[in-house]
Amino acid sequence: MGGQGFAGPLERVSETEWKIPRSYKPGMRVDGIIFADEQLIEQAKSDMAPEQVANVAFLPGIQQASLAMPDIHWGYGFCIGGVCATDPEEGGVISPGGVGYDINCGVRLVRTDLRLEDVQPRIQQLVNHLFQRIPAGVGEGGPFKFSREEIRKILAEGVHFLKKRGWATDSDIECTEEGGRIAGADPDAVSDKAIERGLDQCGTLGSGNHFLEVQVVEEIFDPEAAQVMGLQEGGICVMIHSGSRGLGYQVCDDALRLFRNTPEKYGISLPDRQLACAPVNSPEGQKYLAGMRAAANYAWANRQLLMFLTREAFEDFFGRPWEELKMNLVYDVAHNIAKLEKHIIDGQEKLVCVHRKGATRAFPPGHPEVPERYRSIGQPVIIPGDMGRSSWVLVGQPGSMEKAFGTTCHGAGRLMSRNEAIRHAQGRRIDQELAQKGIVAKARSRTGLAEEQPDAYKDVSLVVDVVDRAGLAKKVARLRPLGVVKG
Secondary structure, eight states: SSSSSSOOOOEETTEEEEEOOOSSSSTTOOOEEEOOOOOHHHHTSSSSHHHHHHHHHHHHHHEEEEEEEEEEEEEESSSSEEEEEOEEEEEETEEETTSSSSSOOOEEEEEEEHOOOOGGGGGGHHHHHHHHHHHOTTTTTSSSOHHHHHHHHHHHTEEEEEEEETOOOOHHHHBBBGGOOTTTTOOGGGGGHHHHHHHHTTTTOTTTTEEEEEEEEEEOOHHHHHHTTTTTTTEEEEEEEEHHHHHHHHHHHHHHHHHHTHHTTTTTTOSSSGGOOOESSSHHHHHHHHHHHHHHHHHHHHHHHHHHHHHHHHHEEEESOOTTOOOOOEEEEEEEEEEEEEEETTEEEEEEEEEEEEEEEETEEEEEOOOGGGGTTTOEEOOOOOOSSSSEEEEOOOHHHOOOOOOOOSSSOOOSSSHHHHHTTTTOOHHHHHHHHOOEEEEHHHHHHHOGGGGBBHHHHHHHHHHHTTTEEEEEEEEEEEEEEEO
């Protein structure tokens, strides 16, 4: 994971912030800032992710600082956990490496009126039932088959296309970031090869760190916010983590080919080829933005269909309609995306291109883009942990706007590469280890569980603690895993 370790300067600027000064490398336009405590900063230094934070500071038009969240680890171009905003009016660029291959990978949380005592005695059977109903695994197709024309409509309309088919409700749309459809998406900016890869994958989990997890609300930290979201101690929730599948991967791949020579074309010098970028307002930048938005719409539709299948599975299993079980979407957040947003920078409002790669939007109370039902508490923020530990629900805070372009962390963050995790799991049965903790785990492959074992991740509670103390997002509830389905 990114070589030897970071040996550059790190200056502590507060109990939760560390600075890589712009003097570290000639060409840095701004400082780097990493949100972390003492333990997490040591983990961050163990790979070269902080070097990537410094490299991002070279991007033309970058504003304020190159940022990284406490779940920072090595990624393609940008670190995972990386955040930066560029100003198109100042030659600001967009970089596919600042979004990642899995465009709009994200997570949604569904609450229910079921209680722990309704589910715990039957959790093995429930997980088996979900495992049969939820398509998961590498390249796995699902029950929803779309024509090319229908896929183009999904790319343009996102969840709104599914509503016409009866697969989404108004409430689902309201509780999805961007209403499940980001403006400016253009199916014509998506290659035939990408569309081909997406024909049968809408409504599938995929593999890697993607999952569907049955959870119980273990502890509530903000009773008012929890009540607004319909969360109560002992209540059962379902968390769904997936992205844009092969279609999004192909959109990124196509863009990186398109961007191979664009830095030279626009006279941009970069310390790392993986940061290939183009001015937001250039033809290349506009094409990538249009294709990325289309892939983002596909990802929201994918998670919506996964939720639809989950509701059906619960209806079958519990013998009651999902509406009666109150299986309502709490919220759906993207954590691999670039968006044009208005932010106050040096006292003036600017429209900037915010890259969030392994980072979650966290708008505060009162923000106009937060759905009305949540405007008093702030945007819900959903942070998955690992299979053996907790996940968290938070709400965005004013500090996110002041310090991080309305952003917080996105998960626990890896400590081991996938290959390292597989080596670490040799001779062990991860499913049995999880069973001893009372967690039922089913995966399509043994390596799926090995790659994603709890030891491969940082402790999400430490990550969440940092963003809470930094004022980026506030803790609302901790959720404990009961059963998990993986690819």
